[in-house]
Amino acid sequence: MLNIHCPNCGVTAEETEFHAHGEAHLKRFGPGSTDDQFESYLFMRKNPKGVHFERWRHQNGCGKWFHVARCTMTLEVFGSYSAQTYTPPQEIIEKIQHRRPDWSAEAEAS
């Protein structure tokens, strides 16, 4: 059972109160984009074995969206942060690096 913190309303609760909605920080491509860009935006996923940034919604709570950094290998939750950002904040990156010294944000971005 994951324990997740909602940065919107400040509640920390078990995962049953929340719902996961897949990879975070997808760059949206719409009209005018190439087929490859559109396919990549709609379907292609990093699906990493390790650190994963994802969108969650506080479904049975405040109802708002936010982001969570989590490890798919150990189910460790590194932290949650606002959905109003294109990249994970420095504070979250430091938390991850503290637990996963080998992991780098630059490799993740590529």
Next chain:
Amino acid sequence: MKKYSVFAVAREAMRHHTGWERAWRDAQPKAKYDVIIIGAGGHGLATAYYLGKNFGITNVAILEKGWLGGGNTGRNTTIIRSNYLQDPSAAIYEKSRSLYETMSQDLNYNVMFSPRGVIMLAQTEHEVRGYKRTAHANALQGVPTEWITPARVKELCPIMNIDGPRYPVLGGLWQARGGTARHDAVAWGYARACSDMGMDVIQQCEVTGIRQTAGKVTGVTTTKGDIACDKLGMVVAGHSGHLADMAGFRLPIESVALQALVSEPIKPAMDIVVMANTVHGYLSQSDKGEMVIGGGTDGYNNYTQRGSFHHIEETVRALIETFPMLSRLKMLRQWGGIVDVTGDRSPILSKTPVEGIFMNAGWGTGGFKAIPGSGWAMAELMAKGHSPLTDAFGLERFIEGRFIDESVAAGVAH
């Protein structure tokens, strides 16, 4: 390879069972193979088997990072059916189901295929309409299924409560030729037949890198050294994304945990398979007497081979309403497997951006039933470059928008 038969059993009984040989050789990798298959689960072994049997390609290695059939092949609920809505799915799943019928004879290995019949329960009006539509589609596809009434459901499965308050049974989609098989035996039988054809089944050999020159695959790097190959088949279910990352491309796949559990063994109580997709639960009784229960997937990416407790709770809570007698059973074991789910809930059997690499993945929550058909089709794809069974399942369907949409039809649970 010595043939298994009643005479062999009698002969060995006379000499204290000293004459049995290993079912497959414990092979070590050679420097080069024509074809390397990554993943010695059901799908990988079946691919290798049909490469040898149908196309005479036997210079093949099957690499497995753990032990043979230790992934999803040994973690499913062993249900076999082919009542899919879309034509390409019905074609490959029906091919697969029909291969299961003769598999024990073909492999000379008892896979305990039991065509006991599968009901998919309709518990909402939407499901009634959906399954009637599927029954009509199946009639056109030549897959024998029928829509049955609640009374017939009760007759087939007397332990079911068909007038529950929340989930009344409104009918069902019945496939009499569906059933179950022993999942380990499927992997073992294929491994034995592959080894007999001269293929190398190499366990505890994890692929750590994929070598390529000018966009063409040349081999793999493994924990047992470098191995060269002309063609590479990636058949690794939940870890497909991880391998694709090594090869330098991305997949429209996300890996999630799917759980199952078994009860203590009881006397025979049901002799069919029941799937209840509304409540995300499915149930059958194993030959040992355990009630085998499958649930839904977790909602988030996961590689841990274990799932959330609350999903078990939801599955069991819903099932005991339809099967009240389950409520007094103790659950013995619970486990999870990592399934590879695609956007349209249909598999990917395809060439990839790297020449010489083929992939077979995305079977999601229902791969066991597809093992022989998937292997048959994948072998044809790897040997000839295309197969009528795989043409619709290419990676390009995500660019072209030609989805094989089973998530609406039947893809919720398997």
